[in-house]
Amino acid sequence: MTPLEDRLRAELEAESELIEPGSIPALRLPAQGPRPLSRLRRRVPRRWPAWITALAAAAAVTAVIFAIAYAVSRPGPKPPAPGGVSYSGIPSYYAYAVQGSTFSRTVHGTQYGDGVIARYVKIRATANGKVVATVSPPAPYNAFESFTGAASDRTFVFAAQRYTYDKTGNERYKQDQKTPLKFMILRITPSGRRRLSALPLPETLTAAQNPTLALSPDGTKLAVAYGGSGKTAVVQVITLATSQMRQWVSPPPAATPVLTGLGAWTSDGRVLAVGQMFIEPSGVIRSGPTQMRLLDTAAPGTNLAASKLVTLRGARGFSSFITPDGTKLIGGYGGIPARPGRTTESGALGVYSVRTGALLRVAARWQLHGRGVLPSKARQMVAWSNLSGSRLIVETPHGRLGEVGFLTGDKFTPLPLPHVALAALLTAMNSGGFQTSGGYVGFAW
Amino acid sequence: MTPGSDGADSGAEDGGVDADQAVTAVYQEHALGLTRLAFLMLGDRQTAEDVVQEAFCGLYRAWDRISDHANALGYVRISVLNGSRSALRSTRRVPRPLAVPAVASAEATMLATEERRETVAALRRLPSRQREALVLRYYADLPEQETALAMGVSLGTVKSTTSRALAALGRMLQEEL
Numbered sequence: 001m002t003p004l005e006d007r008l009r010a011e012l013e014a015e016s017e018l019i020e021p022g023s024i025p026a027l028r029l030p031a032q033g034p035r036p037l038s039r040l041r042r043r044v045p046r047r048w049p050a051w052i053t054a055l056a057a058a059a060a061v062t063a064v065i066f067a068i069a070y071a072v073s074r075p076g077p078k079p080p081a082p083g084g085v086s087y088s089g090i091p092s093y094y095a096y097a098v099q100g101s102t103f104s105r106t107v108h109g110t111q112y113g114d115g116v117i118a119r120y121v122k123i124r125a126t127a128n129g130k131v132v133a134t135v136s137p138p139a140p141y142n143a144f145e146s147f148t149g150a151a152s153d154r155t156f157v158f159a160a161q162r163y164t165y166d167k168t169g170n171e172r173y174k175q176d177q178k179t180p181l182k183f184m185i186l187r188i189t190p191s192g193r194r195r196l197s198a199l200p201l202p203e204t205l206t207a208a209q210n211p212t213l214a215l216s217p218d219g220t221k222l223a224v225a226y227g228g229s230g231k232t233a234v235v236q237v238i239t240l241a242t243s244q245m246r247q248w249v250s251p252p253p254a255a256t257p258v259l260t261g262l263g264a265w266t267s268d269g270r271v272l273a274v275g276q277m278f279i280e281p282s283g284v285i286r287s288g289p290t291q292m293r294l295l296d297t298a299a300p301g302t303n304l305a306a307s308k309l310v311t312l313r314g315a316r317g318f319s320s321f322i323t324p325d326g327t328k329l330i331g332g333y334g335g336i337p338a339r340p341g342r343t344t345e346s347g348a349l350g351v352y353s354v355r356t357g358a359l360l361r362v363a364a365r366w367q368l369h370g371r372g373v374l375p376s377k378a379r380q381m382v383a384w385s386n387l388s389g390s391r392l393i394v395e396t397p398h399g400r401l402g403e404v405g406f407l408t409g410d411k412f413t414p415l416p417l418p419h420v421a422l423a424a425l426l427t428a429m430n431s432g433g434f435q436t437s438g439g440y441v442g443f444a445w
Numbered sequence: 446m447t448p449g450s451d452g453a454d455s456g457a458e459d460g461g462v463d464a465d466q467a468v469t470a471v472y473q474e475h476a477l478g479l480t481r482l483a484f485l486m487l488g489d490r491q492t493a494e495d496v497v498q499e500a501f502c503g504l505y506r507a508w509d510r511i512s513d514h515a516n517a518l519g520y521v522r523i524s525v526l527n528g529s530r531s532a533l534r535s536t537r538r539v540p541r542p543l544a545v546p547a548v549a550s551a552e553a554t555m556l557a558t559e560e561r562r563e564t565v566a567a568l569r570r571l572p573s574r575q576r577e578a579l580v581l582r583y584y585a586d587l588p589e590q591e592t593a594l595a596m597g598v599s600l601g602t603v604k605s606t607t608s609r610a611l612a613a614l615g616r617m618l619q620e621e622l
Contacts (some may be wrong), residue, residue: 004615011526011564012584016481027472029505089490425608
């Protein structure tokens with residue numbers, strides 16, 4: 001066996017393990033059953049000239065070829081899941097922010113430049129890395145504040161913001177906090193066609209409000225959260241087809257409500273998991289146990305504070321990921337916080353019971369050496385989960401920057417997607433996903 | 446309904462029950478491996494799952510006509526390979542190599558460890574027959590004789606195709622270094 005053959009064998013094996021045991025859909029046998037031998041051998045007396053038979057046979061073969069080609073090429077039905085969204089396979093697309101410059105200027109021989117984290121967003125097919133869409137903010141907007149995708153893989157929503165030149169002599173761009181955010185929606189049809197259009201929301205939002213977003217699993221509803229920490233906390237759910245809006249509020253002192261994209265909705269599009277972030281007047285995020293509000297969006301009422309509050313025992317950080325079946329919350333667990341002089345920091349990703357808030361199991365542990373990181377920045381981030389939370393896509397599960405992949409039990413399989421790894425690296429380098437603009441602009445499935 | 450057709454239908458139902466159980470058992474045992482094989486051929490999980498489903502539906506429809514049920518895996522493996530070829534032809538969707546972004550040196554260092562991505566990308570640039578030969582020999586671990594049977598070619602063709610594929614793969618990987 002040559003080194004090349006060894007390498008090929010090992011890497012084919014590793015690549016094939018992207019398809020994990022237990023993730024194969026059930027066999028769907030045709031209803032008509034097998035064709036018995038006696039029927040196939042039954043002959044019909046020939047009544048046509050031989051050339052017509054030959055022509056008909058050729059036509060039949062052609063028809064069968066087309067039928068087989070159609071059958072093989074058509075997208076197959078996925079196993080049904082609550083809400084009509086499949087959580088069994090890998091997500092078809094991923095979106096990630098691309099950094100870019102918005103400003104470059106030379107003053108007295110010195111070149112000044114300034115960039116933004118999300119100059120534009122690319123969406124690629126997970127299977128082959130092919131670019132499906134590149135979405136840029138429309139002028140005069142020049143960056144994205146946040147974006148989110150639906151679990152159905154077919155819908156993405158973007159909030160575009162504007163940076164303006166700071167004329168006070170700082171030679172840099174600053175976030176325009178007055179111009180309303182511009183929302184856009186991208187829909188990908190089953191045939192692969194993309195439709196990007198403006199998405200007018202019932203209420204005007206600005207970058208100063210730092211809204212976080214979460215599309216319902218089927219992409220029909222958009223949840224928006226903002227306010228709190230001295231202001232009224234607001235959670236809205238907007239039905240995109242009709243612009244009809246429901247709103248829940250909680251007056252001060254209320255925490256800032258935080259939505260984490262795919263991790264905010266249960267698969268039936270009913271329960272919204274809302275993180276609780278306490279920001280001090282000084283701007284510092286208060287450290288404390290993770291608390292989550294579970295808002296039943298189908299129940300009557302408008303009081304956000306009346307929704308169920310779950311405290312995750314031993315968890316740190318201001319948000320966690322709810323599994324689509326609504327039974328578990330996944331978030332940062334324990335850890336040794338960074339302190340001056342300490343060179344090692346550790347932590348873990350915990351799976352918690354929604355019912356009791358108790359820790360059910362530790363999904364992955366991490367340890368960093370030589371560089372302290374605030375635990376509230378949530379080093380390990382869940383980007384996607386199957387229905388029950390037994391299979392996750394996680395960023396930096398072991399504290400190594402730029403590492404993204406599947407976590408099944410305690411087994412980690414890296415995703416061979418350089419763009420995702422790069423986006424995760426950039427996210428990690430820029431305060432764990434929350435940028436100065438306040439929006440999550442890492443990557444989303 | 447005539448008595449004759451009654452008999453034919455009930456016979457089909459009886460056969461259907463047996464075939465249901467037998468084909469489902471084969472599926473449960475081998476679906477993962479066959480889906481992985483199709484995935485390596487196609488680079489697309491959804492299409493791979495569809496191809497495997499179609500292959501097992503074909504096995505189910507043909508169950509009563511197959512004389513050697515013990516070789517059901519061989520039959521369905523050939524169907525999966527045929528289905529993979531058809532999928533590639535019909536969609537004209539030759540698996541593309543993963544694009545490498547232009548990145549700064551720090552990121553390039555991070556990405557440099559992704560040997561697997563390079564190998565798989567190189568594999569997917571090979572002609573489908575060469576890719577088939579490598580996947581069957583080095584992933585499915587089939588001996589040359591069984592590879593020949595699965596590909597529907599002679600033993601000599603398997604040897605020469607595998608040799609050419611390895612040489613091409615080696616060249617591509619060398620170029621990427």
